[in-house]
Amino acid sequence: xxxxxxGSLVDGLVDGSVDGSVELGAATDGMKTDLKQLxxxxxxxNRGFTGQISYTVCLERPYEALLIRFSFNKQxxxxxxxxxxxxxxxxxxxxGHAIPTVCELDQMILSGxxxxxxxxxxxxxxxxxxxxxxxTTREMYFSYxxxxxxxxxxxxxxxxxxxxxxxxxxxxxxxxxxxxVFVR
Amino acid sequence: xxxxxxxxxxxxxxxxxxTCRELAxxxxxxxxxxxxxxDHNTISGHEKMRRLLSETxxxxxxxxxxxxxxxxESGSGNSHGNHGGQVSCIYGMEYTTYYGHILxxxxxxxxxxxxxxxxxxxxxFLAARAKGALVGVAHPFSxxxxxxxxxRFEMELTDFACVDFIEIFNDYEPLHQxxxxxxxxxxxxxxxxxxxxxxxxxxxxxxxxxxxxYATYINGRPEGVIADELEAAxxxxxxxxxxxxxxxxxxxxxxxxxxxxxxxxxxxxxxxSCHPPYFIELTxxxxxxxxxxxxxxxxxxxxxxSKGQPPYDAFTAATALELPLEELHGEGIVIPKLYEADVTxxxxxxxxxxxxxx
Numbered sequence: 001x002x003x004x005x006x007g008s009l010v011d012g013l014v015d016g017s018v019d020g021s022v023e024l025g026a027a028t029d030g031m032k033t034d035l036k037q038l039x040x041x042x043x044x045x046n047r048g049f050t051g052q053i054s055y056t057v058c059l060e061r062p063y064e065a066l067l068i069r070f071s072f073n074k075q076x077x078x079x080x081x082x083x084x085x086x087x088x089x090x091x092x093x094x095x096g097h098a099i100p101t102v103c104e105l106d107q108m109i110l111s112g113x114x115x116x117x118x119x120x121x122x123x124x125x126x127x128x129x130x131x132x133x134x135x136t137t138r139e140m141y142f143s144y145x146x147x148x149x150x151x152x153x154x155x156x157x158x159x160x161x162x163x164x165x166x167x168x169x170x171x172x173x174x175x176x177x178x179x180x181v182f183v184r
Numbered sequence: 185x186x187x188x189x190x191x192x193x194x195x196x197x198x199x200x201x202x203t204c205r206e207l208a209x210x211x212x213x214x215x216x217x218x219x220x221x222x223d224h225n226t227i228s229g230h231e232k233m234r235r236l237l238s239e240t241x242x243x244x245x246x247x248x249x250x251x252x253x254x255x256x257e258s259g260s261g262n263s264h265g266n267h268g269g270q271v272s273c274i275y276g277m278e279y280t281t282y283y284g285h286i287l288x289x290x291x292x293x294x295x296x297x298x299x300x301x302x303x304x305x306x307x308x309f310l311a312a313r314a315k316g317a318l319v320g321v322a323h324p325f326s327x328x329x330x331x332x333x334x335x336r337f338e339m340e341l342t343d344f345a346c347v348d349f350i351e352i353f354n355d356y357e358p359l360h361q362x363x364x365x366x367x368x369x370x371x372x373x374x375x376x377x378x379x380x381x382x383x384x385x386x387x388x389x390x391x392x393x394x395x396x397x398y399a400t401y402i403n404g405r406p407e408g409v410i411a412d413e414l415e416a417a418x419x420x421x422x423x424x425x426x427x428x429x430x431x432x433x434x435x436x437x438x439x440x441x442x443x444x445x446x447x448x449x450x451x452x453x454x455x456x457s458c459h460p461p462y463f464i465e466l467t468x469x470x471x472x473x474x475x476x477x478x479x480x481x482x483x484x485x486x487x488x489x490s491k492g493q494p495p496y497d498a499f500t501a502a503t504a505l506e507l508p509l510e511e512l513h514g515e516g517i518v519i520p521k522l523y524e525a526d527v528t529x530x531x532x533x534x535x536x537x538x539x540x541x542x
Binding site: 050051088091097108112116120127129130131133134150152164166171 | 197198223228294328329330333361
């Protein structure tokens, strides 16, 4: 998918020990190659959408590791149009905020406005993790003793997995997203 | 004793830059008695923090708290230390929704929020409460969309009985654009009879200095269970939001007086040895009454340490003001606030619990 930021699979792992002594990026390629894709979905979001999209995956047998990978594109505007300036100015006015200069406004639009999407996972209706960071590619890894920060190690991965894509804000039409679920 | 709480903090479990261990050390280093772990939409840090604190435990695991000694981070700029060298954790989460951020404290399990209804947000507040959590609104007047969708509280709350507290100061937010309307909103609700406590928080995402910022204070005991003490304080609205001194009040119906005293906490960043003129403002429905506090030499806070700084837990008090109740012209509730130098918001030192006169 164009414009996707490619991160390393199983990035940001934290083991089950106190306060996460495994550093970011410490995951091994061995983990990556051991995982097989169980599910894949993609879609497109329109500008202005707020809400969530949930994917439910029935795990037909127990697994020892689970990886959820989500990515999207068009996080920021690539250019500023007059329509965009007017729209943001109106929003600032409605919020009672001071109106910046055109130069400041353009900078705010390019770096300050963003598409913001986060992810949440539950297993058998019990929360197992949420990633709330401004990333265009994120991974949620679970095993009995390791989990990505934001996630909780799972002693037994079986039952019904629900992945919820939490869409806070979409600033561009045609924003592509992709969800993958891997297991071992 | 009074306990200093830092009630809004993030770690690497969400978008903070400190790990659980680093956060605990950072809090200990500034003399904090208890801090809340309030990551965005995750409780993954709870077990890590419990285990971390248990590993170095000098206190006793009790319900939703652990009180333990952790290493002191160097360079945090505070020599006071906290009570007994222990720091406790209050387990919580910042429900980061599309229409506002809701702080939950004493949260024992994750409560789903995704089906939040902007027109009926009470359902989420009540669901969290049903699990025993204290539920409040964080930074209600933050800049929201299009820059930070969800940061501004845009829920259409109609039943304020489901709100336990409002974060009236989010320390690093702009004073007049964000915090002032938050304070005024809380005052308006309280003076309308809603029993809502005031809190504040650093909204810590990294190593920002505590000096000069507000902290929440509650009454407690050295061996007290912080979760229980916090719950009691929030439910009775006995919370102070202060940058240093605490303004205490007492209604003396027998003599028809409202009595105030000022207690120093030794909070890092407040120069308690300097005594500018203090002002006490009493905000009521019909307006505000302002009194300059005369602080005679004998009533000034006394230092009990050799370095001219009181030990953190050495609170001292002196009667600062006695006000005849008749001056309140029949007002049923007043909100006392303490200022230094003048009564501009920049010089607000302490917002005290509302006083019920009748």
